[in-house]
Amino acid sequence: xxxxxxxxxxxxxxxxxxxNIEYIAERxxxxxxxxxxxxxxxxxxxxxxxxxxxxDVDYKDLSHNRSILGMIVFNDGCVPVYNPIKNKAEKLPVxxxxxxxxxxxxxxxQIRRGRFTHCHxxxxxxxxxxxxxxxxxxxxxxxxxxxxxxxxxxxxRTTDIESTGRKQLVTDDDWMEWQADYLASALLMPVDxxxxxxxxxxxxxxxxxxxxxxxxxxxxxxxxxxLSRGMARQxxxxxxxAKIRLKNLGFIKSVEEKRQCSII
Numbered sequence: 001x002x003x004x005x006x007x008x009x010x011x012x013x014x015x016x017x018x019x020n021i022e023y024i025a026e027r028x029x030x031x032x033x034x035x036x037x038x039x040x041x042x043x044x045x046x047x048x049x050x051x052x053x054x055x056d057v058d059y060k061d062l063s064h065n066r067s068i069l070g071m072i073v074f075n076d077g078c079v080p081v082y083n084p085i086k087n088k089a090e091k092l093p094v095x096x097x098x099x100x101x102x103x104x105x106x107x108x109x110q111i112r113r114g115r116f117t118h119c120h121x122x123x124x125x126x127x128x129x130x131x132x133x134x135x136x137x138x139x140x141x142x143x144x145x146x147x148x149x150x151x152x153x154x155x156x157r158t159t160d161i162e163s164t165g166r167k168q169l170v171t172d173d174d175w176m177e178w179q180a181d182y183l184a185s186a187l188l189m190p191v192d193x194x195x196x197x198x199x200x201x202x203x204x205x206x207x208x209x210x211x212x213x214x215x216x217x218x219x220x221x222x223x224x225x226x227l228s229r230g231m232a233r234q235x236x237x238x239x240x241x242a243k244i245r246l247k248n249l250g251f252i253k254s255v256e257e258k259r260q261c262s263i264i
Contacts, residue, residue, distance in 0.1 A: 001031070072122075073152075073153045076095050185248070
């Protein structure tokens with residue numbers, strides 16, 4: 001697995017643009033499975049997680065109200081999970097490099113969102129693990145804490161994953177969640193392969209006149225929706241994830257952008 005040396009703040013939080021993250025995704029995929037860069041295909045997320053990132057995955061009830069979708073563990077210890085039988089939180093022993101995904105994402109209509117959540121947690125590992133690294137060979141204040149106190153894990157909520165971009169990025173946590181979300185999108189839908197898939201599908205739909213007339217905006221909401229569904233099927237991601245990727249790469253415009261164009 002390759003490593004990166006990116007610019008960061010004094011506290012270790014990376015400073016990354018969309019272009020930086022696209023580059024990181026390309027490097028990772030080129031190192032793991034270079035054919036995925038050009039050939040539109042669904043990433044085998046379990047294989048990628050275990051064999052490339054070296055992570056373990058488990059499914060638990062992470063909260064009583066399904067508000068937490070995933071969690072990545074950076075240090076050995078314990079994390080709180082929800083016990084539905086006892087209707088209360090309990091401590092779960094976990095090892096460094098463990099991904100926890102909420103059981104709700106095993107439901108048939110949530111599998112694709114579960115894949116994105118899994119990749120979101122992997123992305124945290126790639127981008128943010130150095131912030132929370134603990135030198136196990138040195139005695140520190142952590143040695144005098146309880147297991148749950150010295151454990152470091154990022155809990156990712158429903159508002160953090162497949163973000164539509166409406167959330168303001170203010171805190172370091174906000175930025176790290178955005179970074180993990182964008183990298184997950186770029187890993188699951190590599191830019192060149194995704195672009196090729198869009199062109200092929202537009203040709204299949206027979207709506208090249210919209211595609212060509214608007215540059216890279218289909219303009220018509222019906223065809224934009226159908227394109228989103230096609231990309232979701234092709235890359236085995238949720239409809240929301242496909243729409244966000246299409247907007248981020250400029251293939252379809254948001255409602256706000258369309259209104260601005262109509263005013264101009």
